Amino acid sequence: MGFAVGIVCILVGLVVSWPAVAVGAALTLVFGFLWIRDVTRGYATLPQAEPDGDAPVEPAPPIPAHKGPPAMPETPPAEAARYPRSKFLEGATLGLGAAIGVVVTVPAVGFAVVPAFVDQGEPDIDLGPIENFPQGQWVITHYQLRPEQGDVTRRVAYIRYNGTADNEPSFTILSNRCAHLGCPVQPGGLVQSDKTKDQKASGDQDITLTPVLGLSSFTCPCHGGSYDSEGNRTAGPPVRALDRWTYSIKNGHLVLVENYSVSHVEGTGATATIHKYDLAGPGQHLDGPEQIFYPWQPPH
């Protein structure tokens, strides 16, 4: 049991941190040793059968050399039965087999499971000059999260420039991932597809910007979740508001930095108060009593 905990701890440690690996290795060693001792106890205790009588035997008188047992006594039968070769071979076969099994299984299972949990990081995404985003106008922005992986990482952000606040440009950047089960929410407004602008920002990144007129809401096509223009849930099954991005301005370019989750937003635009949390999967509560069901997030 403790052995299994140790192995699990090693695997988790590979994901989380090296100290955890060390703890796991120590646990595995200790419990592995205990386990082996436990398993082999049967062999060890066998010879200690029947300690002779109770009273200490008086030293016998010396025996003349020509009488009595031979000087080199034959191995008593109990001693011979102590560790027969067959037992040793059986134990060795099982032990070596188990060792080989562990050596083969642990890396294979680790290879299958661990890569999914390694922190994959988020590359910064350069979306081009901030002049592309007129004040108060929603823009559907298509980009690739990882251009080297191709269209499978194509993502959509809804971006609105709120003007400057404290002399800093302010943006509202909403993810299109529905907070119910992850379908793509659609903008409730006039999508001006004919005004789509291709923006070659950097590297292989293909970015398109499509303005939307009069956007008042976002709606999910899958199960009808609805959000207002700040991403707050207004109807349907979503459990929280739409996810957002942090951003920075570099050389006059808008850059997406980090994806985070939002329980709800008070106020609008540049003056809004955003209740911010670490990125969580769709359908996972961030506040309210249900949040106790989602205490841990794997590294993204």
Next chain:
Amino acid sequence: MANNKKTARRAQLEQAIVYPVDWIEERSGLIGGLRYFLFRKVPGDTNWFHTLGSATLTAFLVQLVTGVILAMYYKPDPDKAYESIRHITDDITLGWLVRGMHRWGASVFIILMFFHMARVFLFGAYKYPRELNWIIGVLLLALGMFEGFTGYLLPWDQTSYWATVVAVNINGSAPFLGPFIAQFLQGGAAINDETLSRFYAIHMLLLPGAIFALIGLHLYLVIRLGVTSPPWSKDAAGSGPRTPPTPPPARDGLVRPGPRGNGRVETESPTETTTSGDGRGH
């Protein structure tokens, strides 16, 4: 004269057929095992409902064969998967048929599993001593549904992509471990370029192997424990004095001929004869 010649030739022909069968039987006992499997005793009042399990097995075998053929043409790559499916359906000779069999056969497999399950439940065939086989059946059902889940992504069109997004996120909203399950399924924080090949490997290697092994166990228990009568049977359990089930002499005809024999005659030493009353020794 001619008749004699004919029977002689016939005997020769029979010999030619029987000889390889005998050869295999003598070295493996497999023919005897097959005979035992096919001609074992079942209750007299079994009916068509008892064939649902075999129907499910047949559906699985169809999935197995068509799936192997589809795997020869399918490319589990995000840039090529959809195109290779289109190629199978539109260009390759009879590709539409094999893909159709696999696609619709998947539903048939699941539906038959539920029918089979309903039969076992309504006939009370899950009761002692067959509980373990019910449990194995439930595992098979779960694995079968997981096959459906992983197979649905492979066409890599809008429907399959978003259906998988939703299904993965349903798993993700399970308490405590949900986020980890979702991330494991996707092989990352979201569906990425490795998710498709991951699902493909699970769909065509991991799960079929597991299902195959469990079906073997399932069948073994069916043969060992026998088939139940319908509840309305006159021989239904409880109508007479209860006798514990005796394990059938499974080794008859394999190691040495049992009462049924396999057409082979062997002399047994007297001591053996006395100890092999139930065909298994002691």
